[in-house]
Amino acid sequence: MLSALPTRLSQRLVVPVVCVSVTFIAIVDGAITTVALPSIARQFRLTTAALDGVVVVYPVCLAMTIPASAWLVERFGGKRVLLTALAGFLGSSLLCGAATGLGQLVAYRAVQGVSAGVLFPASTALLFGTFSSAEQIRMSRYMIIPQQIAPAAAPVLGGLMVDHLSWRWVFYVNLPVGLPAVLFGALFLAGGRGRRPGPFDRPGLLLSAGALGSGMFGLCEGPNRGWSSPAVVSSLVLGAVLLAATVAVELRRAHPLLRLRLFSDRLFRDTNLINLVGLVPIMGTLYLTPLFLQQAQGRSALESGLTTFPEAFGVLLTVQVAGALYARVGPRVIVGSGLVGVTAVLLVLATCTADTGLWTVRVYMFLFGAAIGCFFVPTTVASLATIDRKDLPQATMLNTVVRQTGGALAPAAVTTVLVLGTPQAAAASPPLPAYQHAYVALAAIAAATAAFAFTMPDRPARIAAGNSPDTGTADRVPRSGRRRTRVGS
Template identity: 65%
Template sequence: MSTRLGQRRVVPIMAVLTTFICIIDGAITTVALPSIARQFDLTPAALTGVVVIYPVCLGMVIPASAWLVERYGGRRTLLLSLTAFTVASGLCGAAPNLTALVAARALQGLAAGLLMPTSQVLMFRTFSQAEQVRLSRLMVVPQQIAPAIAPLLGGLLVTDLSWRWVFYVNVPFGAAAVLFGALFLAEHRDHTAGRLDLPGLLLCAVGTAALMYGVCTGPDLGWARPQVLGSLVAGGVLLAIAVRHQLRTPEPILRLRLFRDRLFRDTNLISLVGYVPMMGAMFLGPIFIQEARGGSALESGSTTFTEAFGVLLTMQVVGALYHRIGPRLIIGTGLLGVAGVMLLFATADAQTGLWTFRGYMFLLGLAMGAVFIPTTIASFSTVDRADVAHAATLNTVVRQTGSALAPAVVTSVLVLGATGSERVHPPMASYQLSYFVLAAVALAAGLFAFTMPDGPARSSVTPRPQAVGRRQRQQVG
């Protein structure tokens, strides 16, 4: 078996492990926050640092991921960041106080900021666009299973063992991934890194961190608080300066010139806006079940679980239709479906049955499955091979921004005009208004999706006769 054939098996396994670990960690940690507060005799509000430090550090390091992959290679970057993430998980579990826990979470965020874009680069350097579409039917499985089982797993670990096991659970998975990669993953490097754009990196890192802090803390502290406003303004100014610098630098840390390509620009704009209603609904659902309906954490986890089945089902259809009808119709229809499901959620109240809510979550998954993978694959259709690492970095920045905006939008609408106890326990009308707002955002993104050009995306996944013959010879050999 050739090295390339071997890597066509090894790279997807590494991507699956990386994705699974990152998503599990992101979805499971919130379950442990009340127990952590009790352990250290703190109020839940005092744990803001544990929650906010992760996306802040994540945003700081993502801009450097493309340069690091080109400078040190995909294998070394992925294994070192996986090792750091695994060690940081163990340190989080063993933290003797809040300060140590926040520091370990910071290291986790820095490592996680490299994991997703690096694994994405390895996938796009190993497989063609057509192969990516077919492979997405399998790759979507861990992406959906992880967030579905995380609340259930977290609840079991916190209840039966300790909150520390919410972090310890990452260690065996991370160690297994590092060992497997060290043994079988080959180096992937097809482009030499240029000079490090240190001013651009510092501007992007500090600006993104400031903006993420403001977005994450604004709903809880209040958007008018000086530290929130100051953080948002400082982040916006620094990022504006960073953009100006990137466009004038021969070898920028972020190749913003890639946004000159309409397909790349449109798909990323769709991801940025479309992630708000999709991730917003995933954030709002558990709150609605527990707060508005008075359900338990177990009821919440088992209710949102059905979304994963919807995504898995749709992805099997999307993989077969992508090269026939193109991503434009698939993505646009999916986002309109998300808008429709948001309107169904807006009709829910305290008397809505759990199985009805589960049905809505399943429908949401059906619609979301038409958006996730097609936008990613289409965005790389017109990207040169030498720009793949930078395109993956920009993709990650955009999606992380959309994911951070989602809970900020939802929480802001929930407390809109609320005072006193209503800020802690919003009335039913606030939940329904939140779903209406998410529906409007999804509708806008869906209508825009129908305007994007998808000719290059369709042609990039049409198997050429030479490629078919080459694969057949590989199979015979």
């Protein structure tokens, strides 16, 4: 009886439901953990600084695992890899909540990171492999909802659980959403069997994992330990050396773990570069504004969360418009205009003082969200517009690497500007001009990215989305890039 169930539901429904659940769980977990750190420190009788490993081990292990995700999806199929990674993530979440000491908690967070490193690319590959380019735009307009609601709601949810239940519930909270998703996916998700992607590239994995892990450690620890710290300098230098070695080795292999030749496609290359640099002012603002509200204005954590929350509503509003205009206008104009809007809002935020009212900041954050709503969907969809279906796992994996790196660069850049603008006598609390200078620095990065965005070739993306103006051979989408809807991984 159960064997007949998967055929009763369309994969156009099943895949988005599973992917939304995965996205929501992963984003909430990443945003909610920091709320519990003071409570964890009190129970384990440690300082909050001593829990640094709990925070850092997750992105480091995530980055080290991502390179293997594409090969796993190609070899075993999207369903099997996704559900296995999700089960591992949920199991490690349960173990994190039951941890009796710091060592156990760090170890279980490492397993969470390893699982998440496979979870993100597998989920994205499954989603984009199920829908055509035109359908991807419509789907992305709905997929952005959990991506925006989750990080906005996580701190509030985490605070309530820590105050009224226990810090352990910030990990247990993954189970009520994740377990039904595993069961639903096991019953209804189409079972792609995978294919033979070639021999596993062990040198590529060792080099890329070492490069990404070392680089991520340096970026995460640089603001805390100082950029001149021997551990930070060593990890960044090692990461750079291993990255160069990775590129040299992978370009010479017949079956590389990282298909770096995909970057020879200009649209794929340009959109990933825009993502890498453009995420710095976007994620940097979301990191900086709560600090400004709580440290420069003396607001409470709840006031801070409620003030930054309107950003999510701005995104949800604009992303619908951007999705509707994508095929007619093209990602170049939408992304470039959005980044111009980001630049303008950041310059306005730079004028805020200790006396600026909360509702004023809320309006600014709503406008900021409206601007970045033009960024996420067009860059993601356009990056895969000319990619052959068989290369989707590799392309989504490389996209994930780029986004994770951009996300790590953001707080590192913000903290560095704040430290440089803070006299040593007031090291515990940056002065108001330091925050203003940080907003200006982020605005400069956004402006430079906007200028570059207006140069990217978007005609292939418009064609793939269903708009077919007269095209020259230079911009024509390859036949393999015009993907028909077909379920499977």
